[in-house]
Amino acid sequence: MIEIKDLHKSYKMGKNSLHVLKGINFNVEEGELVAIMGSSGSGKSTLLNILGMLDEADQGSYTLDGVPIKNLNEKLAAQYRNKFLGFIFQSFNLINYKSAIDNVALPLFYQGMKRAKRMERSMAYLEKVGLADWATHKPNELSGGQKQRVAIARALASNPKVLLADELTGALDSKTSYEIMDLIQKINDEGRTVLIVTHEKDIAQMTKRIVNLKDGVIIEDKKITQVRAMQNV
Amino acid sequence: MFSLERWQEVFETISKNKLRTFLTGVSVGSGIFILVVLLGVSEGFQNGVEKQFQGDAENIINIYPGSTSIAYEGFNKDRRIQFTNEDYALVNKETDQEIEFASPLYQIFAGLVSYGNESGSYRVEGILPDYQFLEKADIIEGRFININDVKAKEKYAIIGNRAKKDLFKDKSPIGEYIDVAGLNFKVIGVFTDPGGDREETRVYVPISTAQIVFGAGTDIRSMGYTLPKEENYDLALKQSNAFAAQIEQMLKSKLQIDPKDESALFISNNIVNTKEIYLLINAMKIFFWGVGIATLLAGIIGVSNIMLIIVKERTKEIGIRKALGAEPISIVGMILHESIFVTSVSGLFGLIFGLALLEIVGPYIELDFIRNPSVNFSIAVSTLVLLIAAGAIAGFFPAWRGARIKTIDALRDE
Numbered sequence: 001m002i003e004i005k006d007l008h009k010s011y012k013m014g015k016n017s018l019h020v021l022k023g024i025n026f027n028v029e030e031g032e033l034v035a036i037m038g039s040s041g042s043g044k045s046t047l048l049n050i051l052g053m054l055d056e057a058d059q060g061s062y063t064l065d066g067v068p069i070k071n072l073n074e075k076l077a078a079q080y081r082n083k084f085l086g087f088i089f090q091s092f093n094l095i096n097y098k099s100a101i102d103n104v105a106l107p108l109f110y111q112g113m114k115r116a117k118r119m120e121r122s123m124a125y126l127e128k129v130g131l132a133d134w135a136t137h138k139p140n141e142l143s144g145g146q147k148q149r150v151a152i153a154r155a156l157a158s159n160p161k162v163l164l165a166d167e168l169t170g171a172l173d174s175k176t177s178y179e180i181m182d183l184i185q186k187i188n189d190e191g192r193t194v195l196i197v198t199h200e201k202d203i204a205q206m207t208k209r210i211v212n213l214k215d216g217v218i219i220e221d222k223k224i225t226q227v228r229a230m231q232n233v
Numbered sequence: 234m235f236s237l238e239r240w241q242e243v244f245e246t247i248s249k250n251k252l253r254t255f256l257t258g259v260s261v262g263s264g265i266f267i268l269v270v271l272l273g274v275s276e277g278f279q280n281g282v283e284k285q286f287q288g289d290a291e292n293i294i295n296i297y298p299g300s301t302s303i304a305y306e307g308f309n310k311d312r313r314i315q316f317t318n319e320d321y322a323l324v325n326k327e328t329d330q331e332i333e334f335a336s337p338l339y340q341i342f343a344g345l346v347s348y349g350n351e352s353g354s355y356r357v358e359g360i361l362p363d364y365q366f367l368e369k370a371d372i373i374e375g376r377f378i379n380i381n382d383v384k385a386k387e388k389y390a391i392i393g394n395r396a397k398k399d400l401f402k403d404k405s406p407i408g409e410y411i412d413v414a415g416l417n418f419k420v421i422g423v424f425t426d427p428g429g430d431r432e433e434t435r436v437y438v439p440i441s442t443a444q445i446v447f448g449a450g451t452d453i454r455s456m457g458y459t460l461p462k463e464e465n466y467d468l469a470l471k472q473s474n475a476f477a478a479q480i481e482q483m484l485k486s487k488l489q490i491d492p493k494d495e496s497a498l499f500i501s502n503n504i505v506n507t508k509e510i511y512l513l514i515n516a517m518k519i520f521f522w523g524v525g526i527a528t529l530l531a532g533i534i535g536v537s538n539i540m541l542i543i544v545k546e547r548t549k550e551i552g553i554r555k556a557l558g559a560e561p562i563s564i565v566g567m568i569l570h571e572s573i574f575v576t577s578v579s580g581l582f583g584l585i586f587g588l589a590l591l592e593i594v595g596p597y598i599e600l601d602f603i604r605n606p607s608v609n610f611s612i613a614v615s616t617l618v619l620l621i622a623a624g625a626i627a628g629f630f631p632a633w634r635g636a637r638i639k640t641i642d643a644l645r646d647e
């Protein structure tokens with residue numbers, strides 16, 4: 001599903017250049033649930049942003065579902081993001097003046113789906129994350145866990161090939177974090193590829209594979225036995 | 234670009250961001266409102282000044298007789314000059330200038346006029362039909378004298394609005410008979426005159442009738458002319474002066490007056506006095522256009538500032554939308570669509586309120602220098618269109634910049 005070869009990325013700040021990713025090689029198969037770990041500043045978010053086509057690598061190749069991701073213009077990148085990827089952020093990134101269902105429907109709007117169909121589909125995903133009753137509520141009327149569920153429903157709405165989540169439990173208490181992870185595991189059980197960035201060990205243990213980053217290179221990449229989140233709730 | 238889906242999205246955004254919509258709307262709406270009122274006041278100012286200065290046609294040339302001061306061809310000095318129909322006809326016939334309007338005048342300064350129990354002392358003037366234009370009189374009821382009335386020596390009267398109010402109160406005077414110097418005249422019209430009450434206390438009758446009724450024979454008291462309007466003031470002045478010189482020479486020779494005699498004829502050439510008015514009105518027009526354009530510019534700058542702030546405020550939202558698959562062009566389209574919609578609607582409101590204010594309050598304004606403020610509708614609408622277009626263009630750049638911010642940077646914005 002994802003193939004990365006010799007990926008490099010530096011941030012330029014004035015005269016200085018900070019080499020963040022120093023040759024990353026890794027592949028992700030369809031249906032995997034991967035945790036990217038590492039200390040703060042090791043380049044986890046940078047890698048995920050490149051995978052999400054929100055940012056560009058300086059060097060190296062990236063292939064997503066057989067499509068080489070290279071020299072994309074903004075328009076094409078937007079189309080690919082819409083078609084291939086679902087994002088889940090630490091800070092939720094919901095649009096605060098839109099209701100839960102309208103937030104979920106937004107990627108479908110950009111797919112050009114008609115309103116009625118959009119609403120029907122969005123409602124189905126809200127049901128899936130257990131928030132059907134909260135469809136008309138604005139984000140500021142929802143708890144952190146509920147907001148993240150809305151964000152997950154939104155990420156799923158366009159039926160993407162890969163879900164990318166950066167510290168998706170970072171703003172939540174541990175009970176809520178496990179509930180969210182339970183949802184992620186169920187989504188993965190259905191066969192969807194999921195990559196999450198986290199620095200919490202217990203969260204990483206709930207995936208099937210841990211990739212450890214340090215100073216811009218992968219120092220460890222191992223398959224693990226998944227801990228089911230429900231056991232901890 | 235303006236699909237139904239987009240409209241729904243725009244409506245949703247607008248209605249869920251009421252404060253932002255309201256603020257944008259108020260600034261655009263009040264801008265247009267102020268502009269419309271300003272243009273209206275400007276128009277009112279012009280009307281007022283024109284009224285103040287232009288009781289008569291601004292290019293009228295009047296010729297009055299005087300007394301000779303030099304003995305000439307067997308006549309003693311101090312001879313009183315008297316014009317007759319013949320002199321008037323001579324000028325019309327012999328001048329090589331094209332004349333626009335011309336009329337002789339025979340008037341009684343204090344004619345006793347009465348209707349029923351009401352009576353007053355009014356200036357009664359015998360005139361020809363063209364006199365209406367020399368005096369800038371406007372008919373508000375009935376009609377003015379025509380050439381057939383003059384030929385038939387009808388006892389018809391056109392009365393000024395002031396005289397009408399004095400004699401008839403609220404009643405229509407048309408077809409009623411008034412008593413002028415002991416004879417019955419039928420009222421066939423009522424006029425207003427920019428000269429105001431002073432000139433609206435007059436009663437006009439055909440000159441042929443006046444000459445009979447007042448026993449004047451073929452005598453006339455003065456004659457008035459206007460020449461066709463010229464492109465610019467200087468040319469108009471030149472033509473007027475040439476005409477004045479020519480008739481002076483013509484009349485002096487016919488009436489046997491010494492060419493050097495300066496008190497036998499008086500020629501008043503109104504255009505000489507109107508240069509200042511021309512200049513004043515021009516300066517005022519420039520001033521109000523200047524203020525209007527400045528207001529418009531301020532409005533445009535205001536709209537672009539608001540757009541800039543809106544885009545800045547929405548950077549994160551733009552990042553989210555782009556992460557979810559919005560193309561840059563759709564971001565630009567969305568922002569422009571919203572802003573054009575809000576500016577159009579609020580601009581329209583400002584326009585309507587401004588026009589309504591002028592329409593309702595305008596007629597009650599009776600200051601000396603402001604009269605009937607009103608605004609040319611097409612000017613108002615084109616200003617609105619211009620503002621919307623300028624707002625869209627001014628809004629395009631912030632929108633475009635907003636859409637071009639790298640998605641990842643937009644998402645980081647707090």
Ligand SMILES: Nc1ncnc2c1ncn2[C@@H]1O[C@H](COP(=O)(O)OP(=O)(O)OP(=O)(O)O)[C@@H](O)[C@H]1O
Pocket residue numbers: 011012013018020038039040041042043044045046047199
């Ligand atoms: N836009 C940027 N400009 C300059 N430097 C950046 C930028 N984004 C990240 N960096 C730097 O790159 C390095 C890696 O950042 P990154 O966000 O990928 O770390 P991370 O592993 O996600 O850390 P954390 O666990 O704290 O989120 C850091 O040293 C950071 O300061």
Ligand SMILES: [Mg+2]
Pocket residue numbers: 044045046
């Ligand atoms: Mg990070």
